[in-house]
Amino acid sequence: MRPRRLRSTSAIRRLVAQTDVEPRHLVLPMFVADGLTEPKPIDSMPGVVQHTMDSLRQxxxxxxxxxxxxLMLFGVPRAEDKDDIGSGADSADGVLNRALAAVRADLGDDTVLMADTCLDEFTDHGHCGVVDDQGxxxxxxxxxxxxxxAVAQARAGAHVLGPSGMMDGQIAAIRAALDSAGYPDTALLAYTAKYASAFYGPFRDAVDSSLEGDRRTYQQDPANRAEAMRELELDLAEGADLVMVKPAMGYLDVLTDVxxxxxxxxxxxxxxGEYxxxxxxxxxxxxxxxxxxxxxxxSIRRAGASIVLTYWAAEVAEWLR
Known part of the structure; x- marks a missing residue:
């Protein structure tokens, strides 16, 4: 037996390849910030910027x-516009909702426009939810x-909402709100297994995070694998249209399970951090x-992902095209 026969030329390797990466598999996360006159490079993420509204559209x-x-859009409000409940998150004048409306107007249904449905960018304490008087x-x-x-983002034009806060019952609550408001076709991408990872550090620079403390009481413990199956079962029962594992590279075992x-x-x-x-x-x-x-x-595709969110999406799409 000589397995090397099927590795002997690039054409043979291409013919028998079991996993592929195509541009259609990739989603580009993008940041848009209020108060900028030109795109602002993110020092800890070489090649990634906080966009102005105009540069985002381009x-x-x-x-x-x-x-x-x-495309997955994240909004970065001015520090003075943050408050304890993240009021800018559901305001029509909030940076993210304005960006969603602008991109949807430009591109219509030519792409899948996704929105980060989480409060952390909009709260002055930086947590993904409302904080009680005991913190x-x-x-x-x-x-x-x-x-x-969610209703504000659907109204602004998002095709898919990505609730990333890891609150219990979030998919059911958002699905009910969307259906009641007349947006039954807006899809939900559940952050099913989102771990409390050290690899989010550069992202917090990207969104000018105001986080105080950590998120270990609601994001999953990196030590736990089977727990992701419980989260998956709940999200599917609550009506998730797609599910996600985050991070990717450090959690390929969890991704395969999901x-x-x-x-x-x-x-x-x-x-x-992986980027x-x-x-x-x-x-x-x-x-x-x-x-x-x-x-x-x-490797992420091989582990089972149909869709990969990556900051290299546009560049890799050009390579593959």
């Missing part, structure tokens, strides 16, 4: 032209804020940048 159109499957995140009070935010048990498409988020590690090593000449990027995305 970059979104370019990404869609390159063939990316979708704890109040699960059920937060659900009502998510419901209002993909094997999910009855809906599965996404994985290659998070900021920045590869970027930093490549900048120092320690690894081949293009090869490492493509290998990392292939």
């Amino acid at each position: 970059a979104a159109q370019a990404a869609v032209a390159a063939g990316v499957g979708g 704890r995140v109040d699960n059920d009070a937060t659900l009502s804020r998510y419901a209002a935010m 993909a094997a048990n999910s009855t809906v498409p599965v996404a994985a988020y290659q998070v900021s 920045s590690m590869i970027s930093a090593a490549a900048q120092r000449g320690w690894i081949d940048r293009r090869g490492a990027i493509l290998e990392s995305l292939t």
Whole structure:
């Protein structure tokens, strides 16, 4: 037996490849910030910026032209516009809702426009929910804020909402609110297994996070694998249209479990720290940048992701096109 026969030329390897990465599999996360006159580079994420409204629209159109499957928008309000309940999250004048409306007007249904449905960017304490007088995140009070935010995002034009706060019952609460408000076709991408990861650090620079403390009382413990199956069962029962594992590269075992048990498409988020590690090593000449990027995305797809959120989506789409 000589398995090497099927590795002998690039054409044979391409013919028998079991996993592929195509532009349609990729979603580009994008940040839009209030108060900027030009795009602002994010130091800890080389090549990624906080966009102005104009540069966001231009970059979104370019990404869609390159063939990316979708866009996930995050809003970054001014510090003075944050408050304890994240009022800017459901305001029509909030930065994220204005951005959703602008991009939807430009692109219509030519892409899948996704919105981050979470309060952390909009709260002055930086938590993903409403904090009680003892400093704890109040699960059920937060659900009502998510419901209002979700309706505002659907009204602004989002096709898919991504509730990322890991509150118990968030999918059911948002689904009910959307249906009651007349948005039954707006889909929900459940952050089913979102872990309390050290690899979110650069993202907090990207959104000018005001976080006080940590999120370990609501995001999953990195030590736990089976717990993700319980979260998956609940999200599917509550009406999730897609589910996600986050981070991706450090949780490929969890991703494989979720993909094997999910009855809906599965996404994985290659998070900021994963992006920045590869970027930093490549900048120092320690690894081949293009090869490492493509290998990392292939590994996520191989583990079971139908959809990969990655900050390289537009660039990789150009390579693959």
